[in-house]
Ligand code: NIG
């Protein structure tokens with residue numbers, strides 16, 4: 001078959017260029033973003049095949065040409081932590097929080113994750129697929145070009161498998177790369193209130209073998225937190241996941257620092273996510289590991305908890321990704337543009353650091369950094385084109401508008 005060539009010309013700023021082989025950025029590197037002004041970008045089939053300054057480009061009639069005068073072109077957002085498959089919403093808890101209850105108090109009353117699990121139980125796989133497809137299409141239009149999605153609202157054998165099968169159907173139905181994470185240990189179902197070990201045994205002995213048999217997951221997750229799952233519980237779950245080839249990507253340090261980071265690193269976790277509460281020892285452990293931190297400012301914003309210490313991570317040379325945590329309880333938002341703005345405004349990091357954390361470092365947090373996350377020859381043509389703006393810094397600054405005009409995933413325009 002004849003190859004298809006596309007060219008984007010007169011790009012005001014081509015942003016996020018990296019050399020082949022660069023898989024993540026840390027420390028001061030995060031504050032630098034390599035950019036070409038007045039650039040072109042060439043795409044052959046689904047891959048980036050060339051780029052450079054306009055003056056070095058020779059037009060050829062084989063190309064389909066896209067004019068990007070006044071526009072910024074940058075790599076798609078890589079959202080490495082979401083719970084995008086869910087049933088129903090939780091506005092009632094939102095009102096309860098406005099009236100003074102905390103996220104943890106709502107959970108202690110049987111709301112929160114257990115509320116979502118009840119809704120999921122009465123929702124069919126087809127309905128779940130339909131609502132999740134809509135959400136996925138929405139975030140793709142907002143510039144997300146690769147995404148991780150977790151289970152964790154099933155909390156029963158059938159419920160967890162239903163969620164993971166929905167994720168598999170999304171993978172089969174869309175071009176966007178999707179990583180699937182099994183989060184059976186998200187909350188303890190009521191039925192097991194006084195018998196946590198029995199629930200963990202269900203995860204280990206019944207859910208995991210079937211998940212493996214149907215090839216439903218890439219990663220294993222645990223909500224390691226006071227009143228949820230302890231470090232010992234997490235050890236049992238990730239050890240079992242390891243036997244089935246699932247690497248850990250875990251929720252730790254959202255409300256308390258209880259040793260989850262150290263345990264996750266011991267098991268070579270791909271990422272440790274949340275980190276709103278960090279001890280000195282936690283920084284120390286992360287700086288000696290290949291595990292990437294993943295920060296979720298949209299969750300901090302929505303449930304009004306501290307923001308993760310992004311600036312300190314930069315000072316300590318610890319790489320981090322930014323992700324949306326899209327879910328009905330703590331972050332009903334999958335818009336990575338807002339995540340970038342919140343990171344800049346509330347975590348006080350530069351727009352450059354926010355973009356790097358949401359592109360190349362997000363790719364690293366999904367083990368996709370050799371395929372996406374930067375403008376690099378040979379990577380998937382996963383890119384966003386802005387409307388006419390002054391520079392990439394305008395995007396987090398003008399935080400209330402959508403500045404993405406067009407998005408491309410693997411060489412195909414999605415809007
Ligand atoms: O990452 N903290 C644990 N899990 C989700 C929230 C889940 C929910 O409230 O439904 C999170 O914030």
Ligand code: FE
Nearest residue numbers: 081083251325
């Ligand atoms: Fe989460």
